[in-house]
Amino acid sequence: MGNLDGKIALVTGGNRGIGRGIVEALHREGATVTLTARAPKAAAPAPKEVRDFDQVRRVFGDVGRESGGLDILVNNAGVGLFAPVADTSPEDWRTVIETNLNGPFYCSHEAIPLMRKRGGGYIFNISSLAGKNPFVNGAAYNASKFGLNGFSEALMMEVRYDGIRVSYLMPGSVNTEFGRGSAAKQGWALQPEDVGEVVLDLLRSPSRALYSRVAMRPSQPPKK
Ligand SMILES: NC(=O)c1ccc[n+]([C@@H]2O[C@H](COP(=O)([O-])OP(=O)(O)OC[C@H]3O[C@@H](n4cnc5c(N)ncnc54)[C@H](OP(=O)(O)O)[C@@H]3O)[C@@H](O)[C@H]2O)c1
Numbered sequence: 001m002g003n004l005d006g007k008i009a010l011v012t013g014g015n016r017g018i019g020r021g022i023v024e025a026l027h028r029e030g031a032t033v034t035l036t037a038r039a040p041k042a043a044a045p046a047p048k049e050v051r052d053f054d055q056v057r058r059v060f061g062d063v064g065r066e067s068g069g070l071d072i073l074v075n076n077a078g079v080g081l082f083a084p085v086a087d088t089s090p091e092d093w094r095t096v097i098e099t100n101l102n103g104p105f106y107c108s109h110e111a112i113p114l115m116r117k118r119g120g121g122y123i124f125n126i127s128s129l130a131g132k133n134p135f136v137n138g139a140a141y142n143a144s145k146f147g148l149n150g151f152s153e154a155l156m157m158e159v160r161y162d163g164i165r166v167s168y169l170m171p172g173s174v175n176t177e178f179g180r181g182s183a184a185k186q187g188w189a190l191q192p193e194d195v196g197e198v199v200l201d202l203l204r205s206p207s208r209a210l211y212s213r214v215a216m217r218p219s220q221p222p223k224k
Contacts, residue, residue: 002030003204008067008118009033010059012050012107013077017176018126021192022074025200031072034063050077050103051095060110070114074199075104076126078144080178082137093140100144101151108155112164120163120207124199125152127168129215145170149213156212165210167202171195172217188218
């Protein structure tokens, strides 16, 4: 018997990387998990774009009809495009902001009524240390994650009395295919399952406790 038997979860970008680590952790504890991704894969037969509000509404509508509500939402889908502002096209800017910031808004917008039906829930927003530490060539990504942190804190204060907890996680380097590839960070980097474990820890925490902002780093990155 898992701790999450009977719980309904949705993880955006759950087909690979960090999202997959979280899906596997939730599944192991007994949750029923729906995932979204752009690419049609075996586990996700049709593209489910978090940038497209109509697609998001359809996905949450299906979950509501099939499961009667939602207990856990993980806003994980994200992209990283890193370039100087003068070389960033408006299309690239939109891709980053629409995926990393509009997506969590669209999904939360649809999830909250489904969580209220269940008497509460938990929303996780996968941000980044880039949500508090700006870096050169990171303007679009930094803006999206700083924005996501602000969104998370405001949402947390808004829905807490509905029994809905909101946490945002700020991982450092995680070993995935994100951004410019993983070759440089193998070995010492966090693994997707490490983020999955943090999600489980937060779900297990007493309901009176709310860990709003969680930073996590590789314990031994290369010395500078
Ligand atoms: N890796 C790191 O070092 C790191 C550190 C801190 C924070 N993060 C954050 O963690 C999250 C996951 O990153 P990751 O490292 O696991 O990256 P990843 O391996 O590149 O996976 C990204 C996931 O997001 C999905 N996705 C992208 N755009 C989407 C869209 N428009 N609609 C639906 N799904 C979309 C992808 O789906 P497809 O397979 O269909 O493309 C994929 O499942 C991101 O928010 C990222 O900012 C990553």
